[in-house]
Amino acid sequence: MGFLDISHVSKAYGSVQVLHEVDISVEEGEFIVLVGPSGCGKSTLMNMIAGLEPITTGDISIRGRLMNGVHPSKRNIAMVFQSYALYPNMTVAQNMTFGLEMHGVPKAERDRLLADVARLLQIDHLLERKPGHLSGGQRQRVAMGRALVRNPDVFLFDEPLSNLDAKLRVDMRTEIKKLHQKLGTTIVYVTHDQIEALTLSTRIAVMNKGYIQQLGTPKEIYDTPANLFVATFMGSPAMNILPATIKVRDGVAFAEIADAQGRLQSLQFSQKNLASWDGKEILLGIRPEAITDIDGADRKSQNIQRFSNVVTVIEPAGSDTFVTMTVSGRDVVARMRADASVAARDRFEFAVNMDKAVVFDPKTEARIPG
Amino acid sequence: MSVASQDTAVKTGSIAKVFIYLILVLFALFYLLPLYVMLTNSLKPLSEITGGDMMSLPKAWTIEAWLSAWSTAQVGVSPTGLRPYFINSILMVVPAVAISTVLGALNGYILTKWRFRGDTLLFGLMLFACFIPFQIVLIPMARILGILGIAGSTQGLVLVHVVYGIGFSTLYFRNYYASFPTELVRAAMIDGAGFFRIFWRIMLPVSGPIAVVTIIWQFTNIWNDFLFGASFAGLSAMPMTVALNNLVNSSTGVREYNVHFAGAIMAALPTLLVYIVAGRFFVRGLMAGSVKG
Structure with missing residues (x-):
């Protein structure tokens, strides 16, 4: 029994099923991120936690109290909306204390809580302004402040950063993480941005088409994605997925892939349990940073395989250089050190860290566990 | 710019x-x-x-x-001038405008923020009120006023105008609230505000522009209405428009054109006044800054 329990929750609009049997148990103080493409059901799930949408089947409980059918204001939750949803006719102070006022908190107490939160978020000087006179970042802070003064059991963030420009988004992301570390509150956070998910969360629920594809720590999600969807959705640039044939020689499995000229080369797997796949097609998943030049290869890796191929394009990105090549008919991206000496159209010797390689069953698209 | x-x-x-x-x-x-x-x-x-x-x-x-x-001046049979009828009109137009505007605002709020099955159909049906010619409803309306026992009274006229006005005021407010961010309503729900509290504290304070439009529209229509006034008002509840007609058509003695002109201007003054006063409060951009960055 967790702090926030979502058990067997489904949602249907008429005959359209938008969420299927979702199970998440959140511990107190966790930062859970629901991530997925638009239409995956993540916002619907959040609205059901908030009580803004009825639950079709299943139970949601907070602190062991069943929340089905409980009014949003009686769940002791607070929500930060994508558009901030600040009341345009009220000042910042009124915006932040409106909820307290509605809950009958006396004026003196309200002012004290307001002052505390305003100091914490450094918005003391904005309290008498109207939302229309604030910048995007300030509005964001006020929206968080409005949630904080309530001191709720669970914070719900619905894509709170997606209306900010790129620079501010990164700053506020750090801000939110700091806030979570300082206050230790339980947060459920919805986003479609996988970077936000990886940086902020203690655990991630990757969702697609109304199903939870994988629930795990950022490291689990990134290193051992449960299926092809999670593998390609999380990480930027996306994980390289290429068809390969498994060859077993002397009990050791190799992946046979073709370089740009169609020459077959073998990469030895670190994974041991692939003997039964001898001669079969699989999908090989390799993160861009697991393909490097020889000198840049991860020194801790037990299994660096060499692979020679013709370079198609080089994209220097300041800190890294992205190198594109063709493998088994697909474009593959390698992420190298900025000073790696690579030239386009040359043949180059790549180092592939097979400790980080994952294998997918092409039929079920699920990862073959190692 | x-x-x-x-x-x-x-x-x-x-x-x-x-x-x-x-x-x-x-x-x-x-x-x-x-x-x-x-x-x-x-x-x-x-x-x-x-x-x-x-x-x-x-x-x-x-x-x-x-x-x-x-x-x-002689109006119909009695030499009262237009004053009593002017007062009749005020007694009719103020409650009629107030009630139809408030009901329109409530309807618009419900039709956009408390959606229910069939709400679009209901709204469509309400719009018929904007298209039905007045003449069609005269007889059924007379019957209903009779049943309610308010035939010939100012209350009766108020009812008629409210019923006719709701279609328009609902249309105005619904379309205005449709662009009002629903997230604000949800935020208020989480904050613990109920149905009327959200309406009163969140929706109404930003409804200024559309309220002014509705009030101008309703006031002009109801004040200038002749047909309902002529059909449903008894002698005691007769509005200004009907009285003006009686003043001009009174057939005793000479036709006092100067009096007729003065009466006509009097009948037109309140609508003019509403345009001048309310128009000043027609400020746009009240919604600016509520959402987005």
Whole structure:
């Protein structure tokens, strides 16, 4: 029994099923991120936690109290909306204390809580302004402040950063993480941005088409994605997925892939349990940073395989250089050190860290566990 | 904005400009002509009008015609002037405008923020009120007023105008609230505000522009209505428009054109006043800054 329990929750609009049997148990103080493409059901799930949408089947409980059918204001939750949803006719102070006022908190107490939160978020000087006179970042802070003064059991963030420009988004992301570390509150956070998910969360629920594809720590999600969807959705640039044939020689499995000229080369797997796949097609998943030049290869890796191929394009990105090549008919991206000496159209010797390689069953698209 | 558009606008020649303004002034004068005739003739003694000179300014200025139209002129059978009917109209138009506007705002709030099955259909049906000609409902309405026991009274007229006005006021408020971010309502729900509290504290304070539009529209229509007033008002509840007609058509003695002109201006003044006063509060951009960055 967790702090926030979502058990067997489904949602249907008429005959359209938008969420299927979702199970998440959140511990107190966790930062859970629901991530997925638009239409995956993540916002619907959040609205059901908030009580803004009825639950079709299943139970949601907070602190062991069943929340089905409980009014949003009686769940002791607070929500930060994508558009901030600040009341345009009220000042910042009124915006932040409106909820307290509605809950009958006396004026003196309200002012004290307001002052505390305003100091914490450094918005003391904005309290008498109207939302229309604030910048995007300030509005964001006020929206968080409005949630904080309530001191709720669970914070719900619905894509709170997606209306900010790129620079501010990164700053506020750090801000939110700091806030979570300082206050230790339980947060459920919805986003479609996988970077936000990886940086902020203690655990991630990757969702697609109304199903939870994988629930795990950022490291689990990134290193051992449960299926092809999670593998390609999380990480930027996306994980390289290429068809390969498994060859077993002397009990050791190799992946046979073709370089740009169609020459077959073998990469030895670190994974041991692939003997039964001898001669079969699989999908090989390799993160861009697991393909490097020889000198840049991860020194801790037990299994660096060499692979020679013709370079198609080089994209220097300041800190890294992205190198594109063709493998088994697909474009593959390698992420190298900025000073790696690579030239386009040359043949180059790549180092592939097979400790980080994952294998997918092409039929079920699920990862073959190692 | 204005600077840029001035810089980039195609230069209009000064001769063309003079020509344009000349035409505009001529048109303005032409449209003002009836008002001029009404005003000047209402301030003349009757003899000057019957003398045949409608267009000239009064030789002897007098407000006699105004006083007469207000308190002593023959309206129908009694020499009361227009005053009691003016009061009737006020007693009818104020509650009718207030009630239809508030109900329209509530309807718009419900139809956009508390959606339910069939709400679009219901809204569509309410819109029929905007298209049904008045004449069709005369007889059924008379029957209903009779059943309710408010036939011939001011309350009866208020009811008629509220029923007819809800269609328009709902249309206005619904379309206005449709662009009002639903997230604000959800935020207020989480904050613990109920149905009416959200309406009162969140929705109404930003409804200024549309409320003004609705009030101007409703006031003009209800004040100027003749058909319902003539059909449903008894002698005691007769509104200004009907009384004005009776004043002009009273057949005893000579036709006092100066009094008629004064009465007609009186009947038109309140709507003018509403435009001037309410128009000032028609401020846009109240919604700016509620959402987005």
